[in-house]
Amino acid sequence: MKVEEGFQPVNVFHTLSVHILNFGYSRAQRPYMEGNPFTTDTVLPSLLKRLATSQAFDEISEDLERFGSVVLTTLRDLSSKTFEPKLVQYNQWGQRVDELQTSEGWRGLKAKMQEEGIIGIFYERRHKELSRVHGFMKQLIATADTEVIFCPLSMTDGSARVTELLGTPEMKKDLFPRLTSRDPEVAYTAGQWMTERPGGSDVSQTETVATHIPNAWSPFGPVYSLNGFKWFSSATDSDIALALARTGPPNSGSRGLSLFLIPLRFPIIRLSGAPRPSALTNNIKIHRLKNKFGTKVLPTAELSLEESEAYLLGPLNQGVKHIAPVLNITRVHSAVSSVGYIRRSLAIATAYSKVRAINGGTQLLKDAPLHVAELAKAHLTYRALTHFVFGAVLLLGKTECGVATEEEELRLRLLTPAIKGFAADKASSVIEECMTALGGQGYMEETGIGHNLQDAMAEKIWEGTVTVLSLDIVRAASEPGVLQAFISWAEHIxxxxxxxxxxxxxxxxxxxxxxxxxxxxIYAPPIVPLVQRPALFIFSYAASALYLLEHAIWVFNVGEKSPDVDLEVFRRWVEENSLQSAIEDARRSRKDSPKRSAMNAKIVYGNELEAVAASDALLEGRLRAQL
Incomplete structure (x- = not known):
C-alpha cells in the first residue's frame, strides 16, 4: 500500500496504550504545591511585624521572602546532591592520609548559607538586636531543606562569639572575620569538641590533657600540646575547633578544665583558593565516622589528639565557664531547628490537604472537619513553639548588643535550656502527625517527612536531653533574682x-x-529530685503561653487582622494542651518522693538491686569477720 506524503500510519496498539496511560494519570493523586515558606507561614510575618520597627520589618521581610524562593529552588537542588561522607585513612602506599570526602551538595549548602549571611548577619548587627531574629528566621525556613548544615554553622556561631569575647587581638584580626564571612572562599567553620568516652556529656570526666609548651610562641596566644580522644566530634570537616582539656589535677573534675582553640589544619591562615590540608598537619587522627540514626550527611567522627597544637582561651581552669556562650548559642540553634522541621512537615501536610480528594473524589481533605481539627492541633504547637523560641532569640540579640535589662538577661538564663528541651520534645510527635496526615504517601521517603523525623530526633540528645536541661534550669533558678525576673515579667504580661x-x-x-x-x-529550695523534669514542662508551657498572650494583646491593640485567632490559640494552648497535666505530674512527683523513687527502681530492675545489696552486705560481714 502506498503511503501518501505527510501521512503517518496509525499504530492502534500504541494509541490505545497512550489513552490508558493518560486515563491512569487523570485518576492519580494531584501533587501538592508548597508556597513560599515565609509569605505563606501563619506565624513569622506577624511575629516579625510585632518585634521590628517599620523600616527593619520592610528590609528583613523582603530578604526573607527572597530567601524563601531560594529555599524552594537552590537549596533543595543542592540537598538532592548530598551523600554520606567517606573517610579514606590510607593511600595506596600505606601512608596515613585521613582524607574526609564530602559531597558537592554538602559543600554547596555550606557555601550558600555563608553567602546568605549565616553567620554574618548575627555579627554585622545591621538591625542591632533584631539581627538575631533575622538570621534565625532564615534558618527556620531553611532547616528541613539543608541536611543539618546548621549544626556546624551553629558551632561556628558559638566559636565566633567566644572569639569576640575572649580571643587575643590576633584571633580577632585573623580568625573572627573568617568565622563570620559571607565569602565562601575565605569563610571558616568551627567545631566544638567536648564529648569523651568516660563521661559523654559529663565533662567532669574529661581525659584530654593539655601541656604548656613554654618555649613555643604563637600570635594566637599561649601554646599548649593536647593529648586525648574525642568520641563524638561533629563538624569534622571544619577549620578550627574549641575543646576542653585538663590543666588541673585529675581529681579536680570540671574545675580543672581549660578552653582551647585547636587548628584542624596548618597553616591556620591560608590564601584564598588554596587547598585544605589534612587534619594530620596538626596531629589529629580521624579514626572512624559515626554510624548514626539520622543526620547522616553530617560528618561526625571519633578522633584523637596526639601532641596537637592548641591555644589557651581565657584564664586557666575556667574552661566550663568560658565555653558557656557556645552551649547557649548552639542550644538556641537546636531549638530553631526543631521548630524548622515542624514548619516544613506542616507545610507539606497542609498543602496535601488542599489536593487530596476523598469520598469517591467528591471532597478534599481541607473540607473534612475531622482532618482539619488534627492539623489545627499541630499548627497550635507550631505557633506556641515559634513564639516561645523567638522570645529567647530576641533576648539573646539584646544581650549581645548590650541593650538588655538585667531582668531580661536573667530571664534568658532560664529560657535557653527550656526552649531547647521543650521544642525538641514536641517536634517528633508533631512531625509524626504530619506524616500520618498524608496516609501512605507520608510514609514514603519522597515527601521528606521521614527524613525530617530522623534528623529532628537528634535534637532530643544533642546539647542535652530534657533531663539534663531540667537540671540546668534548676541551677539557673537558684541564682539570685533569676526566677523573680521571670515571675515579674509574667505578671506584667x-x-x-x-x-x-x-x-x-x-x-x-x-x-x-x-x-x-x-x-x-517548685524552685524554692529544697527541690525534690523527681520534680525537676516535670518542672521544665510546667515552665515551658507557661512561658510559651505568655508569649502567645503577649502577641494576642499586641494584635488587639494595634488592630491587626484576626485578633480572635490569636486569642483562641492562646486559650487552646493553655486549656486543651498539657499544662494541667504537667502541674498534676509535678505535684505527684513532690509527694512521697523517696517512696516513689524506691518503687521506680523496683519497677525497672525488679529484685536485682535487693539481691546486689544483700550480696554486698554478706561480703562486708565476711570481711569484718576476717579482720
Missing part, C-alpha cells in the same frame, strides 16, 4: 491584658496564674 480580652479567656488566665504559683513553689 497578664495584667496588661485588656479587660475585653480577659473576659473572653478567664479560665486560661486562672490556670496560667496557678502554673506560675506552682513554678515559684
Amino acid at each position: 497578664i495584667t496588661s491584658c485588656p479587660s475585653e480580652l480577659s473576659r473572653q479567656v478567664p479560665a486560661s488566665l486562672t490556670l496560667l496564674r496557678t502554673a506560675l504559683q506552682e513554678i515559684a513553689s
Whole structure:
C-alpha cells in the first residue's frame, strides 16, 4: 500500500496504550504545591511585624521572602546532591592520609548559607538586636531543606562569639572575620569538641590533657600540646575547633578544665583558593565516622589528639565557664531547628490537604472537619513553639548588643535550656502527625517527612536531653533574682491584658496564674529530685503561653487582622494542651518522693538491686569477720 506524503500510519496498539496511560494519570493523586515558606507561614510575618520597627520589618521581610524562593529552588537542588561522607585513612602506599570526602551538595549548602549571611548577619548587627531574629528566621525556613548544615554553622556561631569575647587581638584580626564571612572562599567553620568516652556529656570526666609548651610562641596566644580522644566530634570537616582539656589535677573534675582553640589544619591562615590540608598537619587522627540514626550527611567522627597544637582561651581552669556562650548559642540553634522541621512537615501536610480528594473524589481533605481539627492541633504547637523560641532569640540579640535589662538577661538564663528541651520534645510527635496526615504517601521517603523525623530526633540528645536541661534550669533558678525576673515579667504580661480580652479567656488566665504559683513553689529550695523534669514542662508551657498572650494583646491593640485567632490559640494552648497535666505530674512527683523513687527502681530492675545489696552486705560481714 502506498503511503501518501505527510501521512503517518496509525499504530492502534500504541494509541490505545497512550489513552490508558493518560486515563491512569487523570485518576492519580494531584501533587501538592508548597508556597513560599515565609509569605505563606501563619506565624513569622506577624511575629516579625510585632518585634521590628517599620523600616527593619520592610528590609528583613523582603530578604526573607527572597530567601524563601531560594529555599524552594537552590537549596533543595543542592540537598538532592548530598551523600554520606567517606573517610579514606590510607593511600595506596600505606601512608596515613585521613582524607574526609564530602559531597558537592554538602559543600554547596555550606557555601550558600555563608553567602546568605549565616553567620554574618548575627555579627554585622545591621538591625542591632533584631539581627538575631533575622538570621534565625532564615534558618527556620531553611532547616528541613539543608541536611543539618546548621549544626556546624551553629558551632561556628558559638566559636565566633567566644572569639569576640575572649580571643587575643590576633584571633580577632585573623580568625573572627573568617568565622563570620559571607565569602565562601575565605569563610571558616568551627567545631566544638567536648564529648569523651568516660563521661559523654559529663565533662567532669574529661581525659584530654593539655601541656604548656613554654618555649613555643604563637600570635594566637599561649601554646599548649593536647593529648586525648574525642568520641563524638561533629563538624569534622571544619577549620578550627574549641575543646576542653585538663590543666588541673585529675581529681579536680570540671574545675580543672581549660578552653582551647585547636587548628584542624596548618597553616591556620591560608590564601584564598588554596587547598585544605589534612587534619594530620596538626596531629589529629580521624579514626572512624559515626554510624548514626539520622543526620547522616553530617560528618561526625571519633578522633584523637596526639601532641596537637592548641591555644589557651581565657584564664586557666575556667574552661566550663568560658565555653558557656557556645552551649547557649548552639542550644538556641537546636531549638530553631526543631521548630524548622515542624514548619516544613506542616507545610507539606497542609498543602496535601488542599489536593487530596476523598469520598469517591467528591471532597478534599481541607473540607473534612475531622482532618482539619488534627492539623489545627499541630499548627497550635507550631505557633506556641515559634513564639516561645523567638522570645529567647530576641533576648539573646539584646544581650549581645548590650541593650538588655538585667531582668531580661536573667530571664534568658532560664529560657535557653527550656526552649531547647521543650521544642525538641514536641517536634517528633508533631512531625509524626504530619506524616500520618498524608496516609501512605507520608510514609514514603519522597515527601521528606521521614527524613525530617530522623534528623529532628537528634535534637532530643544533642546539647542535652530534657533531663539534663531540667537540671540546668534548676541551677539557673537558684541564682539570685533569676526566677523573680521571670515571675515579674509574667505578671506584667497578664495584667496588661485588656479587660475585653480577659473576659473572653478567664479560665486560661486562672490556670496560667496557678502554673506560675506552682513554678515559684517548685524552685524554692529544697527541690525534690523527681520534680525537676516535670518542672521544665510546667515552665515551658507557661512561658510559651505568655508569649502567645503577649502577641494576642499586641494584635488587639494595634488592630491587626484576626485578633480572635490569636486569642483562641492562646486559650487552646493553655486549656486543651498539657499544662494541667504537667502541674498534676509535678505535684505527684513532690509527694512521697523517696517512696516513689524506691518503687521506680523496683519497677525497672525488679529484685536485682535487693539481691546486689544483700550480696554486698554478706561480703562486708565476711570481711569484718576476717579482720
